[in-house]
Amino acid sequence: MLETQRTTMNSTRYIIHADMDAFFAAVEQKDNPALLSKPVLVGGKPESRGVVASCSYEARYYGIHSAMPMATAVRKCPDAIIMPPRFDRYSAISKDIMQILESFTPWIQPIALDEAFLDITETVSKTNTPLNIAKKIKESITQKTGLNISIGIGTTKSIAKIASGLGKPDGLVLVQEGQEAEFLKPLSVRYLPGIGPKTSLKLNSLGIETLGQLADKSIEWGTQVFGKKGPDFILMSRGIDGNEVVINEATKSISIERTFPQNVSDPNELFIQLSDICINLGMKLDQQGLKGRTVSLKLRLENFKTFTRSKTHSTVIWEPTNIYSIAITLLHKELKPGRLFRLIGVTISNFELNRQSTLFN
Template identity: 45%
Template structure:
């Protein structure tokens, strides 16, 4: 089998770095891209802001408490998209196998790269150098033989750096990796694994496939392989996003709508931010509810037309949530998902036709 050479390129604090690039007065200062209003959310944070514990999807009021000198800058998505297009053009000079994950990161398969560069590390650094020359922005890269390890490697020495995990070293790297660092492990999954005594990749790899299946069901093979540095997923160009979701497990179970409603607000903000950035306008909204006994239900509503305003999205989530109270058992987790997407142009045409 041919050993694949995969690069994961990730821009460093992309939105905030663009703002600092374009406004010298922001350089070296804690900057958050987003709206500082009471219901606002941080879309991105500069590294100076991250030093205060500020991160994307954090509520603006929380961010201001952590750093009173934080400077909020309204997002300029058209500018970020234009810069992202420049970066994609640089990727395309090296390979046709490009799988964008967002405006600021992508997987590249350079096993057969267009410039015939023998080493994937050299390809990655050529890309990073040209991104810097063309856009003035820094990026980091992870290089490995599969997507999971490339993703892990790109964040290993951020910012403005690269890291390589070669064949034969994948299992060793994963064995020392805290389970929270695994791409795809959120707080709820991490807590569940910790309860089982699994805190590192080595702990997970110690389980047989049968034991992993008993604990994780349908996800067992995925975790079994990752713990051994195995990931067979291919880099897929034109990757279509089917849904965008967020969920949270609460430290204390909730039993009333008044308790639950504020807790779902940051989930709405996070999901809608991703929809807005990608110009993906949903028609279907789904609420996920997990009870204290770990049973879960989902409730969905599909709108006649695609949603282009956050307020529409909020009202549907609130309606779905209100119908779950009083619950038959206390609730330990809530999740919000948007799906049934329509691009902006088609959505505008749809609205025009509807209004006529």
């Protein structure tokens, strides 16, 4: 994949992380006012081992979150309303959102249909402050789509992402230059990008609950405890993050992988994870206006043996249901007695151009 990186002579970077609030569920509530103020789940049917692709804030009150098995979500909230995904509708609105974001800066890095980083460094001036730019973005998106977006502003991508998450829903959080360490200091380590539940628990077991405590640790300690990711964790907890906003120019394949906290032997758990992966792959394909012919399933066993199984379809595909149909057929052939899996992943390749990209017009 080719990438273009921006360069600037300005001493201070200004990065925005823009993230729509409960995007799929919010679209369903907007299009059907009868769903407003009700717990809405977007995803597959519980009897078909579906997963939650998105849920409204009313549903989150019950502890429901995306990627949760739909059957589990329904048990937590029996009155929840399940809506099947309408990816064409979400993609159409995503196109509007991304066009608005692109109108503020060409330096935009989409992460998903509803999320992107923007480098607004060259857009900022004395009369056009980062806060003013963010307010204009929020106003433009709400006016065009009727939906809310949360925005975080910082001098790094990780600061901006944490800030947008803290402000949800419909938030706007600005972390000023020089205030990064103080902003991060009281936050739980789970807020740091890249630190998931397993890593968070490991840090907690070492007596590290907050990012301030993590920031006090040495780079050497980070490497010793977490390997090559350790130094990044330490530096980001101090507000130091050199990752740039990049523009993807060419994509030869799109893949998503999941490494399990514990080895998995239960086929049902594998099916749930595979379903969620295929939903997200379908969104990425539609986001970039791509269709592929080849579906590859990647598996890693408990002994770290890794192998890939592929199938090339006679026609191009991009919808999650079609990707899942091929991937699960490949998976069934590898479900042998006694096998324990550490990782599962799906890759789509052999692209041809879909319709006009839903991101850039």
